[in-house]
Amino acid sequence: MPQGHPHALFIAARTYSSWSLRGWLMFETFGLPVKTHMVDLYGGNLAEELAGHGLAPARLVPVLRSPEGHVLGETLAMAEHLAGYFPEAGLWPADPGARMAARWLVSEMHAGFAALRSACPMQLLCQYQGFEASDTVAADLARLDQLFAYAETQRSAEGPWIFGDWSLADCFYAPVAMRIAGYGLTVSPRLAAYTRAMLAHPAIRRWRALALIETFAHDPYAMDLPRGPWPGPAPLPARAVSQGTPVNDACPFSGQPVTDLAEIDGTTVGFCNPTCRDKSVNDAEAWPSVMALIAR
C-alpha cells in the first residue's frame, strides 16, 4: 500500500448526500486510509467552496484528492481509481464473471434509477409511513431485483451482499437500501433481505450515528406523511450526562483526556469532545472502541 499522506475525501450532509455515502463507504469498508472533510451542501456556494479547497472544477460532492494532489469529482471514477491504487484491497470481486457484473451494476446505478432517486431522496431520519410508489418507481425496483438476481448467477461467494462478499457494488447500492428503508418501499424478499443487512452494517450504522449529529435550517426533502422510527437495529439506551465517574481516562477514539461524558447502557463513558460523545450516544454498537468499555 502506498505510504505518506492519505487521500482526502470531501463530503457533505451525511443525512441526505447519497453520493457522499458512496464515496465514504469505498474507504471505510475496505479499510483504506483517508482524511475526511465536510463541506456545505446547502449554502449555495458549493462549487466556490470546493474551488477554495483547490478542487476545481469539481462542483458536486464527493470529491477526492489523491496523495499526489490529483482531484477526482465522480464516484464511478473514484471506484476505478481506488481499485487501481489499492490492488490488494479487493474492491471489485475477484472472480472475472462477478467482476464484470459488478462493473455493470455500478455503472447502471451511476447512470440510472432516476425515478427512484428523484421520488425517494435519501434521508436517514425516519421511515415515512404510507408512501405510495409511482409506476416508474415500481419499475426501478423491479429492475433492481432483476439486476440482483442476475448478480446471484454470476457470483461464487455466499453472503448477504450483491456478489456474496462485500464489493464496490454494495458501496453504490447502499443508498438504494436507505431509500427502501426511509420510504418503507414494498420490495421483493431478496431486496428486503439486502436492505436489512445494509441497515445492520457497522459502517452504515457509523455513518448514520454521525448523520444524526447534523443540524439543518430546514429538511430539504420533507414529505407530508407521518414519520415512523428508522427501521435499522435499535441503538443501546444512551444519553449525554454532565456528571459521573467514567470507566475510562482516555477517549476511546483519540486517546486524549476525557472531557465529555455519556451514560451508555448503564455505563458512564468519557470522550474528548462532544462529537465523539454524540456519535456514540446515537449508536454505541457502531463503534467497537466504545463497546470495548461497556460492561456486558
Ligand SMILES: N[C@@H](CCC(=O)N[C@@H](CS)C(=O)NCC(=O)O)C(=O)O
Ligand atoms: N455523478 C456524481 C453525483 C454527485 C452528486 O449529485 N452529488 C450531490 C450530493 S448527493 C451534490 O453535490 N449536489 C449539489 C448540487 O447539486 O449543487 C457522482 O458520481 O459523484
